Amino acid sequence: MRDAFVTALTELAPERPELLLLTADLGFGVLDEFTKRFPRQFLNVGVAEQNMSGIAAGLSLEGHLVFTYSIGNFPTLRCLEQIRNDICYRDANVKIVSVGGGMSYGALGISHHATEDLAILRSLPNMTVFSPCDRWEAAEATRYLIAHQGPAYLRLDKSAAPVASQAGETFQPGSIRTVREGFDITLAATGGILEDALIAADVLSGLGIFCRVLSVHTIKPIDVGTLIAAASETGGIISIEEHAVDGGLGGAIAEALMDAGAAPGTFVRMGLRNTFSSVVGSQKYLRQVYSIDASAIVRTVCARLKIPAPVPA
Amino acid sequence: MTCSVTRSLARRIRTHALRMTEAGGASHIGSILSCADILAVLYGGSLSVDPATPKDPARDRFILSKGHAGAGLYAALAERGFFPVDKLLTHYQNGSDLCGHVSHELPGVDISTGSLGHGLSIAAGIAYSAQLRCASHRVFCLLSDGECDEGSTWEAALFAAQNRLSSLVAVVDYNRIQGIAPIADVVELEPFAEKWTAFGWAVREVDGHDHDALLAAFGAVPFASERPSCVIAHTTKGKGVSFMENQVLWHYRIPRGVEFDAALAELEAGP
Numbered sequence: 105m106r107d108a109f110v111t112a113l114t115e116l117a118p119e120r121p122e123l124l125l126l127t128a129d130l131g132f133g134v135l136d137e138f139t140k141r142f143p144r145q146f147l148n149v150g151v152a153e154q155n156m157s158g159i160a161a162g163l164s165l166e167g168h169l170v171f172t173y174s175i176g177n178f179p180t181l182r183c184l185e186q187i188r189n190d191i192c193y194r195d196a197n198v199k200i201v202s203v204g205g206g207m208s209y210g211a212l213g214i215s216h217h218a219t220e221d222l223a224i225l226r227s228l229p230n231m232t233v234f235s236p237c238d239r240w241e242a243a244e245a246t247r248y249l250i251a252h253q254g255p256a257y258l259r260l261d262k263s264a265a266p267v268a269s270q271a272g273e274t275f276q277p278g279s280i281r282t283v284r285e286g287f288d289i290t291l292a293a294t295g296g297i298l299e300d301a302l303i304a305a306d307v308l309s310g311l312g313i314f315c316r317v318l319s320v321h322t323i324k325p326i327d328v329g330t331l332i333a334a335a336s337e338t339g340g341i342i343s344i345e346e347h348a349v350d351g352g353l354g355g356a357i358a359e360a361l362m363d364a365g366a367a368p369g370t371f372v373r374m375g376l377r378n379t380f381s382s383v384v385g386s387q388k389y390l391r392q393v394y395s396i397d398a399s400a401i402v403r404t405v406c407a408r409l410k411i412p413a414p415v416p417a
Numbered sequence: 418m419t420c421s422v423t424r425s426l427a428r429r430i431r432t433h434a435l436r437m438t439e440a441g442g443a444s445h446i447g448s449i450l451s452c453a454d455i456l457a458v459l460y461g462g463s464l465s466v467d468p469a470t471p472k473d474p475a476r477d478r479f480i481l482s483k484g485h486a487g488a489g490l491y492a493a494l495a496e497r498g499f500f501p502v503d504k505l506l507t508h509y510q511n512g513s514d515l516c517g518h519v520s521h522e523l524p525g526v527d528i529s530t531g532s533l534g535h536g537l538s539i540a541a542g543i544a545y546s547a548q549l550r551c552a553s554h555r556v557f558c559l560l561s562d563g564e565c566d567e568g569s570t571w572e573a574a575l576f577a578a579q580n581r582l583s584s585l586v587a588v589v590d591y592n593r594i595q596g597i598a599p600i601a602d603v604v605e606l607e608p609f610a611e612k613w614t615a616f617g618w619a620v621r622e623v624d625g626h627d628h629d630a631l632l633a634a635f636g637a638v639p640f641a642s643e644r645p646s647c648v649i650a651h652t653t654k655g656k657g658v659s660f661m662e663n664q665v666l667w668h669y670r671i672p673r674g675v676e677f678d679a680a681l682a683e684l685e686a687g688p
Contacts, residue, residue, distance in 0.1 A: 152569075154538065155576055158537075163545065185532055
């Protein structure tokens with residue numbers, strides 16, 4: 105996903121000389137080609153995210169299109185007030201990119217897990233929030249960000265879901281992408297963890313339960329229409345995110361549906377519940393530990409639909 | 418531009434700010450009086466800005482990083498013709514454009530401030546852009562001494578030196594009193610000039626109430642080629658009102674009643 109972002113940025117940089125890529129001293133090896141080809145459009149500000157965000161605001165006031173790049177919570181929570189006051193209030197053309205959404209950095213520990221970022225960033229006025237599930241969405245979101253004015257956050261997961269993009273499919277920012285059709289229940293996921301939703305959907309189809317699987321690549325603005333349809337056309341909605349359940353994808357869906365008066369038949373928010381992901385392990389292992397992996401999704405769906413869950417092999 | 422013009426402007430900034438804080442029930446008069454001469458010399462002489470073209474790309478940029486002195490900047494901008502002077506007394510009132518801390522909703526203001534330690538990074542970004550474009554305007558950023566407690570101020574200082582931002586000028590209003598106590602009792606900044614020098618800036622220290630000295634310093638930037646400039650302006654908090662000078666109390670106290678009358682009398686009779 106990270107490489108898809110860098111590739112898209114590298115393709116479009118020559119057409120947009122006002123585009124600048126700022127990093128807070130991260131991206132070793134990954135940004136080399138961009139740096140080499142566009143030295144005047146690249147700036148390593150050092151390990152100083154507050155400064156990076158303020159510089160980005162200043163540059164945008166002068167007409168630049170600025171990407172700030174780092175990992176985990178560093179380009180977001182570390183410099184949240186600069187993002188709020190200097191970027192969002194000014195409606196500045198600054199795009200914040202974080203590599204390592206959720207627990208991508210597995211065993212590095214909670215300092216490197218971004219598990220509250222979606223909730224916090226989506227609460228900021230003027231902010232658009234993207235959380236793609238695969239390389240295609242990541243590349244398309246990057247192209248959209250380059251073409252459109254205003255502050256935005258792009259959360260890039262290390263994992264990616266194996267979604268085959270349909271022939272002629274176009275990326276619809278602000279919309280939810282239906283990656284599998286079904287009417288028994290809806291699995292709405294954001295980010296690479298959509299891969300677990302797809303595995304769960306396969307298992308459930310073997311039990312005669314057909315899931316609608318949604319990739320919510322745009323967390324803000326949220327696509328209310330598709331959510332209302334899922335609430336009325338399927339048996340309920342399970343939100344799945346590698347993020348705290350408070351205020352993230354599940355929170356956004358709940359708010360949207362309550363506002364619309366369109367309660368789903370059943371509703372579960374799967375994510376971290378008032379906990380730090382302090383167990384040591386890989387992203388895959390941590391999903392299992394925190395009960396947000398494919399088998400946890402299967403168990404959750406079966407419990408809600410009141411059918412026996414399959415015995416794990 | 419002669420200093421008699423800037424002195425007259427400084428007197429009007431002070432009296433406007435006093436009236437504004439009294440009418441609005443607002444704080445920070447001590448901080449505003451402290452930097453009124455700096456604002457007057459910038460807006461009355463040094464800055465190349467034109468209210469007819471507030472977005473002119475060739476203009477000098479000014480960032481008030483100590484956003485709590487907003488009333489002082491509003492007064493300077495109004496006197497300079499960016500908006501009507503009548504508007505000043507709406508400061509702090511319901512529905513006004515003039516909030517307590519500086520807002521970009523007003524013509525002549527590029528960025529909103531109020532949270533300390535933000536301004537120098539933004540100014541550095543603007544200066545970096547000027548350097549990329551080989552533009553010749555200057556970027557002035559007025560900081561309080563208290564906000565030099567903020568780590569982000571020093572992040573920006575390191576960055577500006579590394580990138581040889583010679584169009585960038587940090588002006589520190591060094592009155593040695595911060596929010597609730599004297600600097601010496603909180604976090605001492607001395608040796609202050611040496612700190613900026615060690616961070617790669619070219620530094621000049623001036624009397625922050627001496628208009629000739631301020632005008633000369635602002636006219637001499639950059640003080641060294643390929644280096645950002647720092648003007649440490651030694652000032653007196655509450656300058657111009659005898660009972661406010663060097664008093665921590667007047668960071669937050671609102672001038673009212675006999676105190677307001679006495680302060681106004683002193684300021685109107687001032688230099």
